[in-house]
Amino acid sequence: MIRAIHLLDDFAMGGVTRSMLLHRRPELASLAQSDVIPIKQGTKIAPRFDAELIITHFPPSWSRIPFLISLRLRNPTARLVHVEHSYTRSFEEHCVSSNGRFRIMLEMTLAIFNEVICVSHAQAEWLRQAATLPYAKVSVIHPWSSRPGLLDVPDLEHRTSGKQLRLAAYGRFARPKNFIALIHAISRFAPDEIELHLGGTGPDEAAMRAAATGNSHIHFHGMIEDVPAFLTECDALIVPSEWEAFGQVAMEARMAGRPILVADVDGLPEQVNPFCPAGAVAPLGTADEIERAVRHFMRLPLVDLGHRGRIATRSFEREVVKGWSDLYRRAANCAAQMENSDLPRAA
Template sequence: MLKIVHLLDDFGMGGVVRALGVFDEPELARGASSDTVPIARNAYVAPKLDADVIITHFPASWARIGFFWTLRLRNPKARLIHIEHSYTRSFEHHNVPNTNRFRMLLRLALRHFDEIVCVSDGQRKWLTGAVGLEPGRCRTIHPWSGRQELLAIPAPERRSGRPLRLAAYGRFSEVKNFAALIDAVAKIGPSVELQLAGSGPDEADLHRAAQAASNITTYGPISDIGGFLKSADAVIVPSKWEAFGLVATEARLAARPIIVGDIDGLPEQVGNAGLAAKCDSADDIMRAIERFQTLPFDQMSHAARQEVSGMRGQIIGQWIALLQS
């Protein structure tokens, strides 16, 4: 049996921690045991590990160069896999003043890994194109949501004359672009309602902005995703950057059509289940919502669940193929 060790430095990253659940699924657990080892953020030297496969789940940085290099030196027989949960073309656009230096960092930090798992095709194309990683080392495996119970939620019913009920949830921070979303829905008025849930550094500002609009309701963190989605017709994800976007996956599992920003891995989730559109500003989001309302809702709802129903088997199969290769 393979021994897999996962290295994490932030257990507060809910999507990353939840994605580890795929290794507990019976099909994978039969052939591989998985343990998780916490890594201090100021660790400069990697530990020596009793593992056949070591998987890192935190992003590269200049401070981490030594850690990534010593991971290979101290574990010469282990297979090293890095999952890139964070960096994307749009992340670079919004956050990186010197792209040449940033791309050099990624090439140097990841050079000793046997495989790089990208969480979306958009991310993979950026890493192998603009960044210059070898295509043969990079493959796409979408992240695991682990919320199969959402498949049992009844599909929404749109009634004529009733407001379109949108839901959005996630970390209340700049990346999610919720301030522009609140502005857009407030401007549209009573024909659209928004339920917004989450917490984070922008929490006070977002709650304050939403209070001025009667068609917006805000909540704190939610544990019952299914209960939250039941009261929504559709889900909107207007992020500024998003490697994949598990919120959109969860919406599709619950048969909710999606409106997503046309960036990074989000458009890959749309298919016939909604709309990918520019969502940079409040005006962009308004136009996206207006366009969405002209599309065939019942067809999008059906496609949302149908197109994601086989995702579990696909992800597990891809991980089995990688570990057995």
């Protein structure tokens, strides 16, 4: 068994933090003892770790370069792996003022690692190009929320013609989620056509509530502690993000048997499997686009889409566990090779 260190700098990252629970599963715990270590933002010198595998879960940046270089120098025999949760093609388009400088940073920082894990195939394709990474250095392991009870949510019932659609959206109330445009779009529907149920908190909450003023069919639920119960009371999920590496909420909705409407950005379209479709993909950047997409979505066979989406998730957890198992085995093989070489072990 090897020891694996997971380095996090933000324990408010709900999906990332919850995903650490996966490593307690017997299949993974038998391969690696996994420990989560907090790293304060601004830390320049990395600790020495008694570990064969060190995994970073925070995005690289110019300010992180001293830490990452020292992580490599102070742990010379450890296998370094980076999991990229944040950066995507759409993030670069929306948030990066100098693509050249940004890509130089990516190339410099990711060169320090033995392996890079992406959370979607679209992200992996973009990152290989953006950071000029060898194809074999990048692999994909989808996130896993470890949220119980989703598979126990009752199947969606058939809606009678003209019945109100209960549409859900949840996550951090911040710009990437594009919830303000969503509210403007839903405000154009009659209350008997659709209800929008919003879960979460964040810096955009005041603006969102202001945009929803006068719309009795838009409801705020605060932080969602019981996601299965929240999804039980809804008919479908919409994810109108401006950028989204994977879209954990879409996976949770699929597990709960709820159809999804997702933006055509980054890893979100992968949630709507063309061979077993779980919903629809559409441009959702503006209120006009969201309104058009929702009106089309309402005419789809939502019960069938929800059922198919749930079926497609049955092997998902097994695939995620296999991805991490393979990663741990690669690290164990590298550690064994180190033991048989003349290289000194890390202190």
